[in-house]
Amino acid sequence: MRGRPREFDPDDAIESAMGVFWTSGYHATSLPELLEATNLSRGSLYAAFGDKHGLFLRALDRYIADSLTRLDADLDPRKDVLDGIQACLARYVERTSGAGAKRGCLIVATAMELGSQDVEVEQRIRRFFKAMEARLTTALERAKSERRLADEVEPSTAARLIMCLLEGMRVVSKTNADRSSSQAVVQALLDRFAK
């Protein structure tokens, strides 16, 4: 027998929970906040996700998946490589300006808060950075083969550099958001690395 079906959509709940974790971080988010955001009762939440930690992992997975989806869209191999990279950088400029800047990035915040204490989280963060680095490397290798990169620029190193730069922008812009300065930074980067 199937029994009574769920009244709520787990995906919606995860999405809502993600928003709270994103805004407040893991430890600073309390169960009551999660319950209010998801419109769930304690019982339902625990039945569906195990516990706070389990729900957090689901929310983190969602955030990571979204990020990689966007990255893949920007670096679409059917588009012009440099345009793709530029689009990717532009997205980060956008995210490090205005209201979005203050909210920061769930991945960066989680890496710093739990990265070295929670193995399940650590795995996920590590994989994300590996994936991001790999995608950037692929794009840069393509650019290189098309002779669109400055000489002596090694794709995998440049990929790591760009990744670090972008994540660092998210950190700094948490308190020192400045669109034009972010803009100038990525422009300077392109000027130095692209032909």
Place this chain on the structure above:
Amino acid sequence: MRGRPREFDPDDAIESAMGVFWTSGYHATSLPELLEATNLSRGSLYAAFGDKHGLFLRALDRYIADSLTRLDADLDPRKDVLDGIQACLARYVERTSGAGAKRGCLIVATAMELGSQDVEVEQRIRRFFKAMEARLTTALERAKSERRLADEVEPSTAARLIMCLLEGMRVVSKTNADRSSSQAVVQALLDRFAK
């Protein structure tokens, strides 16, 4: 009348507290942990520092002061500019390798955890980044005037770029520490910006 003098050194207590906050973050650090690390009783700690938050601010101030001191040592205007910048970068490579990498950076962690919720913290973090950016800018301007910088490199933009890159390295290396890769990144940076 003077009354009974303190039995402990507040600076030592701050130092110990800083270590705990550095390892665990603000919210994840409990009073008992702080008491054990500082060897203080509740009463003494509250009399001396007000509350957990007050102690945290003192610890953060200490960490920031130490960081700026090191930066000033590296970028000493009496030394060769490029050597100074190189030393500064090398220090970050060191800090993003091995055990230190997992511990991360208290400033970055705090920026992400409290940067947009705690005004006193926000101020301190903002000032730190401003200070770091200013010092890098000054150094780069000096390099520029000595014609040691690649043409078209604008000091203040490059300073912001380097700062973001370094802080980003601390984020990424929290879970993906790799000395040779950090090394390669800063080398690539220098290759592209210095003459």
Place this chain on the structure above:
DNA sequence: GCATTTTTGGACCAAATGGTCGTCAAATTG
């Protein structure tokens, strides 16, 4: 030695924490 001042340490507190559980409602299936 005495009075005063300050520190110390821990008992104590209210509030909030994450988590469990039992009861009732609801939908499905035969």
Place this chain on the structure above:
DNA sequence: CAATTTGACGACCATTTGGTCCAAAAATGC
């Protein structure tokens, strides 16, 4: 419809949280 499975809800729980307070001790200055 009846039986059964499952979900929803909120009361309840032990623990831990950050914080207060007070009695005792210790060092000072007179």
